[in-house]
Every structure is written in C-alpha cells, then in structure tokens.
C-alpha cells in the first residue's frame with residue numbers, strides 16, 4: 090500500500106495533502122500559520138475525523154511555537170486562545186476536541202518546564218498523536234478483518250480511508266489488510282453528495298491500492314442491496330454518543346435503514362477517540378450545517394435557481410439499533426452499546 094500522508098510536520102511547516110484538489114491533482118500545502126490550519130479544516134482541505142484531530146494538534150503546537158511570551162502564565166493564556174480558535178473550525182467530529190484536549194493536558198503536565206522546552210514537547214505530542222493514530226487504525230483493520238470473507242462485496246460511504254487518518258483509515262483499514270492477504274474484496278463507493286468524498290477520494294485511494302471499487306451515486310445504494318450485490322456496509326464516524334448513536338457523513342443513516350431492510354450487516358469503524366461518553370445520545374451531537382452553495386453550485390457548476398432555499402447538514406445520526414457492530418482498536422462491540430461502550434474505557 091502506497092503511504093499517502095494527509096498531514097505531516099517538517100520541523101517548520103505543516104504539510105497538508107489538499108483533499109479538495111483530488112482526484113485530479115495531488116497537491117501538498119505548506120502551512121505556517123494557525124489561521125491557515127483553521128481555513129484548511131473549514132474548507133475540507135484536510136478532513137475526516139482523525140485527520141482533523143491530527144491537523145489541529147499540529148496547528149496548536151505550531152501556533153505555540155510562534156508565541157513570543159516566555160513566562161508560563163502569559164504563554165498558557167495565548168495558547169488557550171489558539172486552541173479555542175481551532176476548536177471553532179468544525180463542530181461534529183469529536184476528534185478535534187479530543188486532540189486539543191490531549192495537547193492541553195500535555196501543556197499543563199509540563200508547566201514547570203521552560204517555555205522553550207514546552208514548545209518542543211507540544212510538537213512531540215502532535216507527532217505522538219499521529220503515530221498513535223496509525224497504530225490504532227491498523228488495529229481497527231485487524232479486528233475488522235475478522236468480519237470479512239474472501240469474495241465479499243462491501244459498500245462504503247464518504248471517505249474513511251488512509252487520507253482521513255494517519256494511515257490505513259478506519260472503515261477502509263480491514264479492506265487494505267485483506268488486500269495484503271490477497272483476499273478478493275470488492276467495494277461499492279457511494280458518491281457522497283454534495284462534496285463527493287466517495288467519488289473523489291475513496292475511489293482514488295482504493296484504485297491506488299489496486300482494490301476493486303465500483304462508484305455509484307448515493308441513490309443507487311438501494312438497488313445494489315436489493316439485487317443482492319452487497320454483503321456488508323462499513324462506514325467511519327465523526328462522533329459516537331454514549332448510547333451508540335453515531336454521527337457520520339450525511340446519507341449514512343439512510344444506508345443503515347436500507348441495510349436493515351435487506352438484512353445486511355451495518356458496521357461502524359471507530360477509534361476510541363471518536364467515542365464521546367460525555368454526549369449521552371445522538372440528539373446531543375452538534376451537526377454542522379454548511380453553505381447553500383455546496384448544493385446549488387457544487388464545484389462551481391450552478392445546478393439550482395438563484396435564491397432557492399437550501400438545507401445542508403453535513404452529517405446525520407444513525408440510531409444505535411441499526412448498527413450491527415462497532416469495530417474499535419480494542420475489539421468489536423455490539424448492543425447493548427451503553428454497556429459495551431462503557432466497558433471499553
């Protein structure tokens with residue numbers, strides 16, 4: 090598998106794979122300001138819950154490294170401002186807040202160190218978050234692989250692959266590991282309106298790895314399931330509430346309903362960093378709403394009348410009773426999720 094890094098740090102700048110340019114161009118941005126990290130997250134140049142967390146961790150570490158304050162109190166006050174700013178970029182993926190929290194804990198744990206030292210410790214912590222994520226994704230892949238059999242066809246939505254994480258992805262990790270074992274796994278990739286993460290990113294990633302992928306529009310998921318062409322659905326997620334309700338890219342809930350109707354298992358792949366035990370149910374998960382133009386004028390092509398009213402939620406919530414199992418780095422869990430999730434921590 091080609092190692093495509095969506096987020097790296099070269100000692101001076103954050104290097105981001107610009108996911109808005111894919112699949113036509115593989116462009117890497119060199120970022121040296123917190124504002125540019127914020128913009129990249131908002132504009133989905135870097136996207137996918139774990140990758141957003143990694144980018145925010147590097148963002149806050151980079152911002153801290155540029156601060157002039159050399160006493161801890163004033164340094165920490167400025168640090169808080171940077172962290173709060175990055176936290177305001179996108180509301181749904183809990184990994185953003187999880188990563189900023191881990192960084193803050195590192196700051197506080199090292200408050201007795203000289204500020205110059207703390208700056209390096211923060212950069213090291215961002216590196217550690219990224220390194221951990223690659224290992225976590227591999228482990229999700231290993232657990233997920235136990236659910237796959239040679240010859241299976243999976244359906245996935247959005248992009249929960251390597252470029253949405255440090256490596257391997259979450260939903261795509263078992264598929265990559267199956268490929269390493271020469272298993273024959275086929276994938277239907279939903280286009281994923283309106284920003285086409287499935288069409289642009291998942292197909293690109295899987296084709297790079299020589300995995301058999303077939304692109305369908307979101308509205309074709311029903312027919313491929315009805316025709317018996319799908320053995321399981323596997324998706325990533327942006328936040329799992331304490332009762333197992335799961336927020337993921339808009340359209341995921343509909344897929345889960347369809348999967349139930351057709352007796353197809355519906356799997357969610359999730360690192361523990363995406364599980365939010367402080368959010369009780371899906372109703373409490375903040376759902377990002379994005380601009381009308383993403384629907385009326387997608388990729389610069391106007392497809393709706395000027396002034397039309399638009400509703401554009403970026404995520405929906407799949408109720409826990411539609412989820413066959415959640416695949417984590419610590420193993421596969423199933424209902425009742427309130428108990429099985431609690432046992433993971």
Ligand SMILES: CSC[C@@H](O)[C@@H](O)C(=O)COP(=O)(O)O
Pocket residue numbers: 133136137138139182246247248249250253254258259260286324325326327337338339403
């Ligand atoms: C491993 S990525 C999991 C999720 O973040 C992914 O499925 C998803 O919904 C991404 O949405 P996006 O808006 O592209 O950031």
